[in-house]
Amino acid sequence: MTGTQETARAMTRRTVVAAVGGAGLTVALTACGGSDSGAAAPEQPPAAGGGSTPGGGTGGAAGKVLAKTADIPEGGGKVFGDVVVTQPTAGEFKAFSSKCTHQGCAVKDVSNGTINCPCHNSMFDATDGSVKGGPATMPLPAAQIVVEGDSIKLA
Structure with a gap:
């Protein structure tokens, strides 16, 4: 050669x-949703009345069983596709979109009272979805669920 x-x-x-x-x-x-500048994806406020919003994750799956009440630890929660379900206090169940309001990454877990996004470390209160740590500035939109017996279903 x-x-x-x-x-x-x-x-x-x-x-x-x-x-x-x-x-x-x-x-x-x-x-990861693009750059960390925050300008890549507009943030959307939750819908009035705490209902599911477009992109909030319920997508016409009303009535679908997400989990048994025993599956959700008190003071914690679990992610089920587009929805994260929490149990802030015994017998009280809440649900939120699992889509982080910063740049749309899926939240991955609930620990120490917060719903946590692994992409940029945003944290949301497991009780009401409010921001506990940024870069997110908007709360997680609420999702509608119903508890029937020991089943948690999308409303």
């Missing part, structure tokens, strides 16, 4: 590696 061919081959490898690295960065930023 001549020196010119080796240089062209090395240049091609560098180009491919750089392109693959750039594509990986694009995927990572897209999965």
Whole structure:
């Protein structure tokens, strides 16, 4: 192989590696909702009356059983697709959209009284969905649920 061919081959490898690295960065930023500037996605306030909002996650699945009451720990909660269900005090169940109001990432868990988003560490109160730590500035929209016997269902 001549020196010119080796240089062209090395240049091609560098180009491919750089392109693959750039594509990986694009995927990572897209999965995270874009930049951290806060300008990428407008925040939406919850609907009046605490009901489910567009994008709030109930999407016509009314009556669907989400969980048994025994599945939701007192003082904690669990995420079920588009909805997070909490039990702030014994026998009191609340539900909110699982979509973080910062940039739309899915919240992942409920611990120490907060609903937590892993993308940028926003935290929401498990009792009322209010912001406990940013970068989110808007509360999680409430979702409507009903408790029938030991079942928690979408309203």
